[in-house]
Amino acid sequence: MLPKPRTRAAWASWADDLYNLRSEVAHDQVWRAQAQGADAPVRVLPVGDPAVPLGKRAAEPRGLSEASRRRRALADQVANSLADQPTIDPWRAGTDVLAQQVLPARLGDDPAMRQPFVDAAAVVERGGPGVLRVVPGDGGVVLRVHGPSWSLVFRVSPIVNAIVVFVDATSRYGWRVEDDTESRELIQEAVTRVVAEAARYGWGGDKYARPVTPVA
Known part of the structure; x- marks a missing residue:
């Protein structure tokens, strides 16, 4: 028997919350490792960082051939x-x-x-x-x-x-x-x-x- 729609919705919400919590913990561990100069299990690349352009090219330097x-x-x-x-x-x-x-x-x-x-x-x-x-x-x-x-x-x-x-x-x-x-x-x-x-x-x-x- 399938659970009632409201029950399924509540379970999905709980699962999403658990996934987000685990992701935050994992990111925090990576952040601390990188900040301390230690080897981290993954590298966090600057996707969305304003210092690194994403969708558009930066202004070209002067004097380019x-x-x-x-x-x-x-x-x-x-x-x-x-x-x-x-x-x-x-x-x-x-x-x-x-x-x-x-x-x-x-x-x-x-x-x-x-x-x-x-x-x-x-x-x-x-x-x-x-x-x-x-x-x-x-x-x-x-x-x-x-x-x-x-x-x-x-x-x-x-x-x-x-x-x-x-x-x-x-x-x-x-x-x-x-x-x-x-x-x-x-x-x-x-x-x-x-x-x-x-x-x-x-x-x-x-x-x-x-x-x-x-x-x-």
């Missing part, structure tokens, strides 16, 4: 596409921008393509307008980092995949990094360090900026 502007715009476009793509494997049924403007490559093919993985964490650590962008969507959470002559985009949630590099020398295309045994350690370290630096802007991080409630 045409190639740099084109490269940065394409990186943001691909980041949006990856965040909106609701499948773990966007290359199987990707959007036009992924199919037409992202080509496969290996890091060993061009030394310039290795540089983003060497420098990305330090670039995020130094910060600056528009350097880091966190893009949430149906496809997960995507990080985009702009360097001086390169951009790096990768999906971090639900899993790390679709790592794409952009360089000024080939600003009309992005390069999807293929599985490269020789460069795997470099890629994994770079992704881990970028996520850790981005988490410093998230709740509990030492760079976290509490949102200011607008005055009516």
